Amino acid sequence: PRVIFSGIQPTGIPHLGNFFGALLNWVKLQNDARPEDKLIFSIVGWHALTLPQDPQALRTARREILAVLLAIGLDPRRSVIFHQDANPDHTELAWILNCLTPVGKLRRMTTWKSKLATSRNANDESEVDESLLNAGLFTYPVLQAADILAYKATHVPVGEDQEQHLELSRDLADIFNRTFKARSSLFPLPQHIITPSRRILSMRDPSSKMSKSSPDQNSRILLTDSMSAVQKKIRSAVTDSITGVTYDPQNRPGAANLLTILAACTGEDASAVAARYADKGHGALKADVADAVEEVLKGPRAEFEKLRGQTEYLDGVARQGAERAREISGETLREVRARVGLV
Ligand code: AQP
Structure with a gap:
């Protein structure tokens, strides 16, 4: 059976790019899944913190994005839908994986390189300045690997831009499996499911992609x-x-x-x-x-x-989702701790 995992950041209401680039495919995967397949969809609040977020806006986005996921057809009876930040297993596993991740691998991530390219020394514009970027941004792909591996996901629907991060998840699964050998490998190597749709661009500036966090409201069409x-x-x-x-x-x-x-x-x-x-x-x-x-x-x-006003219902869905997520990841983390020697 397949274990399908994917995530979206609570950085605002999803737009047409998120919908055609990711969410619509999640709904299709859910509706076409075999009964034995597990589907796990996460709202990844810890990832959102790698860029500055206004706390009030984050609280609102967290709730609204859950309502959007349900509104487009994700079904909490079929899929595990939950807030990443309600399941500390992600951060615990991320720490353990951080301790197995060569810094050089993270420096080669194109997402890091592009962040670095825009971060220039104030006194000398020709020099990039790492000290302006936070460490969370650097280890973001490791947290993503933890998101995936905590559920022993076998399939991850992602856009092409995320392929390098998924490759790192496979590397880390493999490094863990080889470092902490037992009778069998702990982690399956997750494969991608490339989303068929093309990238949707900004309505105001077609040289950049449509984005939740662009300051220009007219650049994106919200769901x-x-x-x-x-x-x-x-x-x-x-x-x-x-x-x-x-x-x-x-x-x-x-x-x-x-x-x-x-x-x-x-x-x-x-x-x-x-x-x-x-x-x-x-x-x-x-x-x-x-x-x-x-x-x-x-x-x-x-x-x-x-749905947006049905706070109790939404909170209930989030709570149940987190419980089901923790049941699965809790089992993985017990095995991880045992193999690493932390019991
Ligand atoms: N413009 C886009 N076209 C197609 N797919 C897109 N995605 C994002 N923008 C487009 C896909 O949406 C999924 C969830 O993305 P995310 O929450 O991780 O955010 P992101 O990729 O960083 O881009 P956003 O949504 O515009 O948010 P901000 O502005 O906060 O960075 C991913 O599968 C992504 O590929």
Whole structure:
């Protein structure tokens, strides 16, 4: 049987990028799973802390994101849905894995390198300055490995950008298995399930991805946005001044992004969608994208509105999810402690 694990950070309400890049696939995996498969989905609060978070905003995001996960169709009777920060097994395992992780491996992570590249010495701009970055950001991939290995996950649905982190999870599983040999290996090596959809870009700046934490509200379409907000954001999406519509992500990223979104909504291929708009303008494309997005969002939005005020129900789902998560990870951690010599 498969054990599927994935996570999302409570850094704000999920947007269309999160939906097509991750969440929609979680729901599909859940609905297509065999009865013996385990599905574990985590809201990873400890990961969010690697960047500065306003405590009040974090509290709200934590609750709202749970409501969004339920609203899009994750079912707490079928999937374990829980807050990472309600299960200390993750941090305990992360510590043990930290002690097996070569620093050099973490320095080679592209996510770390790109953070480093933007962190410049105030006196000498040509020099990167590590002292401006926190250690959590550096060991983030180890915590991610702990998230996965605590449940002995076999399959992890992630975007291509996360492939290197998953590779590290496999390495750490292998290092642990070899360092603490017993009759059998403790950890299976987790495989990825690459999410089929393309990356969704910012509506305001198509050179960057759509992101929860961009300061520009109009750059992202939230899963809970009203119909008029969706229409407004799509109408004002940055495209180009070339006549006609073609799918050319390299030279026309804004228009390509709209085609990607439309294709994701209808389950088609972006170039096939583009062919239908060859003789039309951006205006017609935008109107259809807005309609298609509305069609996708209206169900989840209504469900979210219903759920968001049901604090007791949401707290109950979170509590039960954490209990079920701890049952599974608790078993792993007992084995880990025994192998390491901490009993
Ligand atoms: N623009 C995107 N297009 C496709 N997939 C995306 N994901 C994020 N942005 C896009 C996928 O969403 C999942 C959950 O992501 P996360 O919570 O770990 O956040 P992130 O990847 O760092 O990006 P966000 O959601 O925009 O948040 P912030 O701004 O806080 O960094 C992942 O599977 C991710 O690939």
